[in-house]
Amino acid sequence: MSAALIAGVDPARLAALAAREAALYAAARPKSAKALAKGAGVFLSGVPMHWMADWPMPHLPLIDRAEGAKITDIDGHVLDDFCLGDTGSMFGHSPPPVARAIRRQARHGLTYMLPSETALKAGALLCERFGAFRWQIATTATDANRFALRVARAITGRPKVLVFNGCYHGTVDDAMVTLDAQGRTVTRPGLLGQAADLSLVATCCEFNDLSAVEAALATGEIAAILTEPVMTNSCMVLPQAGFHDGLRQLSRHYGALLIIDETHTISSGLGGYSRVHSLSPDIFVVGKCVAGGMPTAVWGLTEAVAQRYEAANADRPSGHSGMGTTLSANPMQFACLAANLAEVMTPEAYAHMEKGAERLSHGLAAAIDRHKAPWHVVRVGARVEFICAPGPLQNGAQAAQAHQPALEAALHTGLVNRGSLIAPFHNMMLVSPVTRKRQIDRLIANFNALLTDLFA
Known part of the structure; x- marks a missing residue:
């Protein structure tokens, strides 16, 4: 194993997982790739808003529809959406x-x-x-x-x-x-x-x-x-x-x-x-x-x-x-x-969100403990993050040091390939009033599968 671990992960193992997941993603979305190649050139840097280029996948999916806590792309893939427009659709798509x-x-x-x-x-x-x-x-x-x-x-x-x-x-x-x-x-x-x-x-x-x-x-x-x-x-x-x-x-x-x-x-x-x-x-x-x-x-x-x-x-x-x-x-x-x-935005909605987010945070933390990863999980109400560093963090300087771009990018792509979408800029997940227990459990299982590959 390499001596210079990345948040506890062997760099060679991380590189292999990242390459595999990128190839799987690209192979599964030919319609999006073709449409982007034909039409995205009219936009600066190929995206209508510059931060869209920060998604870590080989190319963007083109979204056909979003409903509840799911997004469907033009290649027919249905994603459990825990990004939810980076909070813009925290209560679900089109309530x-x-x-x-x-x-x-x-x-x-x-x-x-x-x-x-x-x-x-x-x-x-x-x-x-x-x-x-x-x-x-x-x-x-x-x-x-x-x-x-x-x-x-x-x-x-x-x-x-x-x-x-x-x-x-x-x-x-x-x-x-x-x-x-x-x-x-x-x-x-x-x-x-x-x-x-x-x-x-x-x-x-x-x-x-x-x-x-x-x-x-x-x-x-x-x-x-x-x-x-x-x-x-x-x-x-x-x-x-x-x-x-x-x-x-x-x-x-x-x-x-x-x-x-x-x-x-x-x-x-x-x-x-x-x-x-x-x-x-x-x-x-x-x-x-x-x-x-x-x-x-x-x-x-x-x-x-x-x-x-x-x-x-x-x-x-x-x-x-x-x-x-x-x-x-x-x-x-x-x-x-x-x-x-x-x-x-009702008490009942928030009760559902809190309960689901607690289930998610416990599941992610259990997977981290199972693999003895030097990571931690933080939750604020319906908002959950896994952080690829020990915690808790005290300030912005520590937060910047805890960020692991290459590792997080591989995890994000791997989760998308397994049907779970989280926020692209950090490891943030939201539970909406319409998020189902099976979606939460699927995300936990997908996260655990990727950690198995990284830490086995």
Whole structure:
């Protein structure tokens, strides 16, 4: 066996498995390959959105339909979908109440830059589900976070946002910072077309490090802390005991706002991590699946922060505020929001999701233990990850070191070949309200089969 193991795996064994699984995948999808060769060249890099190129398979499948917790490609392969649009379809593909709402609203217009009665219903449901915030509607969580930061700077008069190393807040420029070897905030390497020094508008700290947070806040430069309750879109990092209480106390002491982005952690339970764990953000953000898959995000201000915003807004000269997009808050979004919040995002749905995710996490952990792999499993409500490193992880730096791209790519392709689809950027799986026990057990069995090949 090779001495330089990759997360406990012999590199030669990994290379053999990766080559075998890639060949099996390519042989099984000739229609997709032919169609891509004929038509994908019109897109930059051959994909309509650049991150689609990050899927690890030899080429993409072309999807024919998605329903419930399954996806079918044009070659006829049916996949148990645990990626679920990387949370965009966390409640399943085209939930029937949302699909009905789309059909109804389509007969009454798609966008008209004015509210409807359904908008008022959706606003009341947002308060019922997430708390008594004063709401605004956006199309993506990136936009919602960007607008929230603009509000925070306007009402505090401060220039910087505090974010955590390895964080994920969509493509908000201000969050695209990291820590260098000397612990200084720098622009993330590889960021395209970045002209300005992002350390002028952002300060980066490690997650779970309250001492570093306090030192940054003590400068008096920080308008807001922008954080997920749990670090996601990396190897998942859980908050240590007292971390969120510390953030809340420090932000109040130093006069910074606390913005909690629940776009991924809405998996935690009804109302998101903040409601389940009694957090008290000044600004609350959630996107992706909040309207059942219709592109929608929401951001809400507490009453106290809303009053400060109204004062700042009243005092500014007339003209562009730097917030808002023409197609946001359209009637189709409100139709889907109302249907999803009232009929899909229910206590019963989350109970099913929690039970299934617990079954999945226990099954994956048992397979890891069976093969004595130096890996671990993390779960946040309906969201589960296996991480190819010992755990638990404490911060973004450890999460980056735990990432094993070659190993994860082979596992992803192997799972697809066996009928299970997980998220491409990390080893994330979601259990939806319509995910069946047999799908979960199939994923566990497929994972165990691949570990048998890697560790036998």
